[in-house]
Amino acid sequence: MTMPPPLLVFTDLDGTLLSHTSYRWDAATQALDILRDIGAALVIASSKSAPEIIEIRAQLGWTNCPAIIENGAGILPPESTDTPKTETYVRLRRALDSLPANLRDPFCGFGDMTVAQIAQITGLSHSGAANAAERAFSEPGIWSGSAQLRAAFIDALHDHDIHAREGGRFLTLSYGRTKADQMAALTDAFAPRHTLALGDAPNDIEMLQAADFGVIVANPHRDPLPPMPGEDTGRITRTALAGPAGWNTAVLDMIARLNLNEGATKHG
Ligand SMILES: [Mg+2]
Incomplete structure (x- = not known):
């Protein structure tokens, strides 16, 4: 106490x-x-x-x-030395994969990339990229489709309570906290x-x-x-x-x- x-x-x-x-x-x-x-x-x-x-x-x-x-x-609890084991990231990826191909395909998330690809787009070292790839709550990614399709993609994610945040070069998907x-x-x-x-x-x-x-x-x-x-x-x-x-x-x-x-x- x-x-x-x-x-x-x-x-x-x-x-x-x-x-x-x-x-x-x-x-x-x-x-x-x-x-x-x-x-x-x-x-x-x-x-x-x-x-x-x-x-x-x-x-x-x-x-x-x-x-x-x-x-x-998300939160990392005190004294924890492991990535939080949550269903959040799995649920997020599942919702992403349930979208129609014309919306899903232009989004390349960290979960769709190899560690080498993450290292290349972030400029991180290989071990830094491996760490960045270990997600528990959110999914950063790159959008390569049109602006119009991106708006439809973001709308479709809203139906799953997923929010998309623009930050630098990444579009990061999360449950909005x-x-x-x-x-x-x-x-x-x-x-x-x-x-x-x-x-x-x-x-x-x-x-x-x-x-x-x-x-x-x-x-x-x-x-x-x-x-x-x-x-x-x-x-x-x-x-x-x-x-x-x-x-x-x-x-x-x-x-x-x-x-x-x-x-x-x-x-x-
Ligand atoms: Mg800062």
Whole structure:
């Protein structure tokens, strides 16, 4: 039985807690240590699949917390070291295969590709692609048909309660849950005093808006996010530094702003 945490942190990984270029997070070590000291909880919220999150969560030392995976389509429970065994992905693939051929054929999902093909289209290494291929809740894929057929494809999936989300080059199919939906359920479960969300990209906006406080982490490798409601009042802030260095400063500032570090062990 644990006490409600004083702070529940939801964080994106790439370009936020992890450096966009090196995938390292050393620059955020101080803030991560202090979060542990004050009894905060840290929930990773990422588009990555379970095997990738399992590895990073263990390296970060936050296996005691659940993680939001596959862009909000599902949850990786605390301490779990296996991809969740669910019927969701099987059901999704079955619904996809039940569509008429003229709608089904132009969609090539990860489940239709070899690991080598996934590596080629994503630019991931072979092992990275193998991890990305291990789906539990959602199916990314490439649409190669006309825009008109794609609209009919998306309509046909709606009859199966499946939603299609456009993101970069992929059309991702899922039963419609977002990072923000999972966040709401976890916030209810943890009942923290405050929530804080950090992200760098358009798919983080819902999460930043849903938290008590949101931090837009600078990512010089992409266009800055447009001005957001809450920036004028200080509920949403932007970091000057990119990636983990910006994350570190923002979390330390928030801990000070909320007076959460009283009695915590000093880090020198
Ligand atoms: Mg990101």
